[in-house]
Amino acid sequence: MGELRLMKGNEVLAEAAVRCGCDGYFGYPITPQSEVMETLMELKPWETTGMVVLQAESEVASINMVYGAAATGKRVMTSSSSPGISLMQEGISYIAGAELPCLIVNVQRGGPGLGTIQPSQADYFQTTKGGGHGDYRLITLAPASVQEMHDFVELAFNLAFKYRNPAMILTDGALGQMMEKVELADQKPRWTREEILAKSGSWATTGRTPDRQRNIVTSLELDSEKMEQNNIRLQAKYQQIEENEVRYEEILCEDAEYLMVAFGTSSRVCQKAQEVLREQGVKVGLLRPITLWPFPSRVIGEKAKSVKGILVVEMSAGQMVEDVKLAVFDACCCVPVAYTGRMGGILPSPGEVVEAFEQKLLKR
Amino acid sequence: MEIQDIIKPENLVYEKSKLQVNVISHYCPGCSHGVVHKIVSEVIDELGIQEKTIGVSPVGCAVFAYNLIDIDWQEAAHGRAPAVATGIARTNPDKVVFTYQGDGDLASIGAGEILHACNRGENLVVIFINNGIYGMTGGQMAPTTLLGQVTATTPYGRTVELNGYPLKITELIAQLPGVHYCTRQSVHTAATVRKCKNAIRKAFQNVMDKKGTSFVEVTSTCNSGWKMTPVQANEWMVEHMFAEYPQGDLKDNDKKG
Numbered sequence: 001m002g003e004l005r006l007m008k009g010n011e012v013l014a015e016a017a018v019r020c021g022c023d024g025y026f027g028y029p030i031t032p033q034s035e036v037m038e039t040l041m042e043l044k045p046w047e048t049t050g051m052v053v054l055q056a057e058s059e060v061a062s063i064n065m066v067y068g069a070a071a072t073g074k075r076v077m078t079s080s081s082s083p084g085i086s087l088m089q090e091g092i093s094y095i096a097g098a099e100l101p102c103l104i105v106n107v108q109r110g111g112p113g114l115g116t117i118q119p120s121q122a123d124y125f126q127t128t129k130g131g132g133h134g135d136y137r138l139i140t141l142a143p144a145s146v147q148e149m150h151d152f153v154e155l156a157f158n159l160a161f162k163y164r165n166p167a168m169i170l171t172d173g174a175l176g177q178m179m180e181k182v183e184l185a186d187q188k189p190r191w192t193r194e195e196i197l198a199k200s201g202s203w204a205t206t207g208r209t210p211d212r213q214r215n216i217v218t219s220l221e222l223d224s225e226k227m228e229q230n231n232i233r234l235q236a237k238y239q240q241i242e243e244n245e246v247r248y249e250e251i252l253c254e255d256a257e258y259l260m261v262a263f264g265t266s267s268r269v270c271q272k273a274q275e276v277l278r279e280q281g282v283k284v285g286l287l288r289p290i291t292l293w294p295f296p297s298r299v300i301g302e303k304a305k306s307v308k309g310i311l312v313v314e315m316s317a318g319q320m321v322e323d324v325k326l327a328v329f330d331a332c333c334c335v336p337v338a339y340t341g342r343m344g345g346i347l348p349s350p351g352e353v354v355e356a357f358e359q360k361l362l363k364r
Numbered sequence: 365m366e367i368q369d370i371i372k373p374e375n376l377v378y379e380k381s382k383l384q385v386n387v388i389s390h391y392c393p394g395c396s397h398g399v400v401h402k403i404v405s406e407v408i409d410e411l412g413i414q415e416k417t418i419g420v421s422p423v424g425c426a427v428f429a430y431n432l433i434d435i436d437w438q439e440a441a442h443g444r445a446p447a448v449a450t451g452i453a454r455t456n457p458d459k460v461v462f463t464y465q466g467d468g469d470l471a472s473i474g475a476g477e478i479l480h481a482c483n484r485g486e487n488l489v490v491i492f493i494n495n496g497i498y499g500m501t502g503g504q505m506a507p508t509t510l511l512g513q514v515t516a517t518t519p520y521g522r523t524v525e526l527n528g529y530p531l532k533i534t535e536l537i538a539q540l541p542g543v544h545y546c547t548r549q550s551v552h553t554a555a556t557v558r559k560c561k562n563a564i565r566k567a568f569q570n571v572m573d574k575k576g577t578s579f580v581e582v583t584s585t586c587n588s589g590w591k592m593t594p595v596q597a598n599e600w601m602v603e604h605m606f607a608e609y610p611q612g613d614l615k616d617n618d619k620k621g
Contacts (some may be wrong), residue, residue, distance in 0.1 A: 068451025
């Protein structure tokens, strides 16, 4: 059993980063996630593990610092909230194009624009459909508890390095600010130079030694034939990730006649709504996507065949619902798929979800 | 004496640095980039730091610098090289990191990144090629374009009313306490090439000695963009660019007190 503590989601992100042997954090303050860097600065990991923590002049600089450090084979990360993540999109596209492993955390707030500092899930499209320019994908993990905020930091780094691809933890201000019990992992050492050379020496800029050609980290290829080949290679990688890395949780789905699909904070609200509906005798299951990309399309398609209706609950105008509809369509199924949710920094209440469920699926 | 008797290793007076990759350069004949690449290659070689050096190339004509100098390279987004280099240097303090940037990259879109990297005193060499124009995209106005200068986006000459003043970014950089060494050089004559090489060597030595940021502007020609012959471009640079961008050291903390 690891150390147990009562902690905020944002604080846990920082603690988990240090404990999994992260080499560096580069960030810029923005509500509701500023505690990530504040906690790191208090922890002073440069005195213990040697982890670098730097407050950059902007999110644009932060993500490019991540680019530079990640391209040397180091395990580095940044965190921000929606408007800051928008600023990072150029850098994220370059990181995806140069195939650099790193972790980006988005503690979402309501938009568009400067919006609000309250929690939201309206960056789903931005995260799972690209966000920046070009055909690329982010491995996206959506925690639903403070414990998962902890666990997904190391998982995200492992997936990022397994596929040489940026990984994102897509969470929101509610989980960032919420305090829950968390079991912390034991401290792991940072990778040694030898370990970095063994894992990433074939591509990372670790210094041009006589035993190899120079390593060049770039996303540029002016020869269109070669650039298309680069894209084909990327797409093959993304397909491999889609085959291997889909993660989801099924909550009371065995006997389900109806299904709710929700991720992160929304799934916590849905768990309560599920309790209420089951007390009324409605057999409703909850499917919680943990990876938003790759999306658990196959399992949703299978479930769609045995239920009478699906309700997708989001803290947005309805974004993931499009992927649920595609999953149902791909399964050649015509079960009704409805959406409910709140926007602009408001969490739907369990009562609202129950009411929407009754109106849209039970037609009461 | 026959010519064969003279062509012997012991009679060699000059050879190309072994760090200069044997490929055809993409630079226009007469451009200053080639000379500065040669200097950077020679300095890295002479200091024996090929295995420790990581270069960051910009967006602009020098984007392909990584094809020309035999070290590990990262290609940065437009203007972001100082942030990329910060990430490398902070997590790899044993490395010698340098950025190589043009005036559009460094003084326009990347003005924020260069100012803050220099202000933090990041342990970096910055090579700043200032030719007063966007070469790669076809000769548009740069922040350092001179008043009256004709470019693709100032076809009637740069005016204060429309475009503001030439940005003396090197003077700004020199003001920052984090900057250890800041100098302005050129490479249009054999003598200035030697001086510029001394400056670039000093900058790399400073980073090896962990003295903070060393910033070397090379006031340069872009004869293609300026629509001149190489000789005319050199003359025009001396007459007009040097008046706006005076040559020599702006700051050297080694010479303090």
